[in-house]
Amino acid sequence: MAGHVYIGSFTSAGGRGLTTAAVDPDTGALTALGDNADVPDPSFLATSPDGGTLYTVSEREPEGAAAAFSLADPAAPKLLGAPVPVHAGAPTHLTVHRGHLLTANYAEPGSVSVLAIEADGSLGGLLSLLEHEGDGPNPERQQGPHAHQVLSDPTGRWAVSVDLGTDSVRVCELDPASGELEIERELGLRSGIGPRHLTFHPAGRHAYVMNELESVVTVCSWDPERGSLRPLSETRVLPQGAEGENYPSELVVSHDGRFAWAANRGHNSIAVLAIHDDGERLELLETVGCGGDWPRHLTLDPSGTRLYAANERSGDVTWFDVDPAGGIPKQAGSLDVPAASCVLFA
Template identity: 80%
Template sequence: MAGHVYIGSFTSVGGRGLTTATVDPDTGALTALGDTAEVPDPSFLALSADRGTLYAVSETGSDGAAAAFSLADPAAPRLLGAPVPVRGGSPTHLCVHQGHLLTANYAAPGSVTVLALRGDGALGEVRSVLEHEGDGPDRERQEAPHAHAVLTDPSGRWALSVDLGTDSVRVCELDRTSGELEIERELGLRSGIGPRHLTFHPDGEHAYVMNELDSVVTVCRWDADKGSLRPIAETRVLPPDAEGENYPSELVLSPDGRFAWAANRGHNSIAVLTVDETGERLDLVDTVSCGGDWPRHLTLDPTGTRLYAANERSGDVTWFDVEPATGIPEQTGSLTLPAVSCVLFG
C-alpha cells in the first residue's frame, strides 16, 4: 500500500506550495496528487506526535508565520485556520515540543517563537519569543543572530536552537506555565563555522551539527541529564580536490547509526560518511551526485533504505536506493517540482 509524502516549496519563486504525493513501497517512486498554495513559502514541514497534523513555516520576510493542516484525509491536507504570525522574520524550521509549536526565525535578530497548540492540532496564540544575541566574524552572513533550526532532544526535555549568525547552539527549557523558553546554556562552536542544522545519533548520547559556512560536521557529546552539548571532533563533507563555494544544508543518520549523509549545495553532491561504534568518529568515504542543483533538504524514508533530496534550483526531488553494506546511494528516480525545499514522510 502506498504511503503519503508532503513536499514544501517556495511559492515566491514559482513553487507550488504544499504538494502531496504517494510513494510506491516497492520502488520508492513519488507520484504527485495535488498542491495547495494557501500558505506562501511553506519551506519546512513537521508532523504532530500522532501524525494527524502537519505544520509548516511560512518563510516570508519580516512577517513570517506558521500554519497547521489536518491530515484526517492524508491525501488532501486541510488548512486549520489562517496562518499565525510568529513575530519574527523568515522562519526556516519548526518542531513540536511539549505541547507547543516552536519556530526558528532566521531574519535578524534571529529568534525562536513558542506557539500554543489547541486540542484539534490547530495553532493558538504566540506565547513567547526568545530573541538571540551576538554575531560572528563573517560580516555578510553573521552580522546578527540567525536562528536556523530548532528541535527537541531525544529525552523530550530540551529544545535546541541552532544559530548560524552566532556560531552557537542554545539549549533551552520550556516553562509550560508561562510559555517562556529559558536558556540553560549556550555552546559556542568554532568561530565562523556557521551552524545550520543538528541531528542526534540513535544512541541519544551524541549529536552532529551541520555547518553551512565551513563544510564540516561537528561531532558532539550530549548529556540529556544536564542539557550539555560538548564538541569533540570535526569531519569535512567535501573531497580534498573540491573547488568552488559550498554550503551544506542537511545531515541525516541511518536508523542503526552506521552511516550519515550530508547534502552539499554548490558541490551538488551527497556526502557519504561512516560512523564508528562509539558515535564519535565520522569518516568521509564518498560523494555522489544529488541528481540536481542546490540540494536544500535530505531525508530517509521510514525504512531507512532510501534517500530523498530536494533540489531547490533545478526543481526536482530525486531518490536513491542505499546500498546496505556501504551506505552508497544510487539514484533511481526523480519528480519535477519547482523551487522545492523539504520532503516529509507522513
C-alpha cells in the first residue's frame, strides 16, 4: 500500500504551495496527487503526534503565520481555519511540543512563537513570544538574532532553538498551562559559524549542529537531565579543495546512528558522514551530487533506506537508495516540484 509525502514550496518563487504525493513502497518513487495553495510560502512542515494533522509555516515578512491541515483524507489535506499570525516575521521552522505549536522566526529580532492547539488539531492564538537577543560578527547575516529552528529533544521535555544570528543554541522549558517559554541554558558556539539546524543521535546523548556560514558540523554532548549541550569537535562537510560559496542546510542521522547526511547548497552535494564512538565523532566519507540545485532539505523515509532532497532552485525532489553497509546514496529518481523547500513523511 502506497504511503503519502507532503512537500512544501515557496509560492512567492513560483511554487505550488503544499504538494501531496504518493510513495511507491517498493521503489520509493513519488507520484504527485495534487497541490494546495491556500497558505502562501509553506516552507516547512510538521505533523501532530497522532499523524492526523499537518502544520505549516507561512514564511512571510513582516508578518508570518502558521496553519493546520486535516489529514483525515491523507491524499487531500484540508485547511482547518485561516492561518494564524505568529506575531513575527519569516517563520522558517516549526514543531509540536508538549501540546503546543512552536515556530522559529528568522526575521530580526529572531524569536520563538508558541501557539495553542485546539482539540480538533486546529490552531488557536498566540500564547507567548520569546525574543532572542544578541548578534554575531558577520555584518550581512548576523546583525541581530535569527532563529532558524526549534525542536523537541528526544525526551520531549526541552525545546531547543537554533539561532544563526547569535551563534548560539538555546535550551528552553515550556509551561504547558500558560504557554510561556523560558530559557534555561544558552550554548555559545564559535563566533561567526552561523548555526542553522540541529539533530540528535538516536541514543540521545549527542547532538549535531549544522552550521550555515561555515561548512562544518559541530558535535556536542547532550545531557537530557540538565538540558545542557557541550561542544566537542567540528567536522567539515566539503571535500578538500572544494571552492566557491557553500551554505549547508540540513543534516539527518540514520535510524541506527551509524551515518549522517548533510545538504550542501552551492556545492550542490550531499555529504556522507560516518558516526563513530557511539555518536561522539564524525568522519566525512565522500560527497555525492544532490541531483539538482540548492538542496534546502533532506529527509529519510520511515524505513531509513531512502533519502529525499528538496532542491529549491532547480525545482525538484530527488530520491536516493542508501547503501546500508557504506551509507552512500545512489540517485533513483526525481519529481518536479517548483521552489521545493521541505519533504515530510506523515
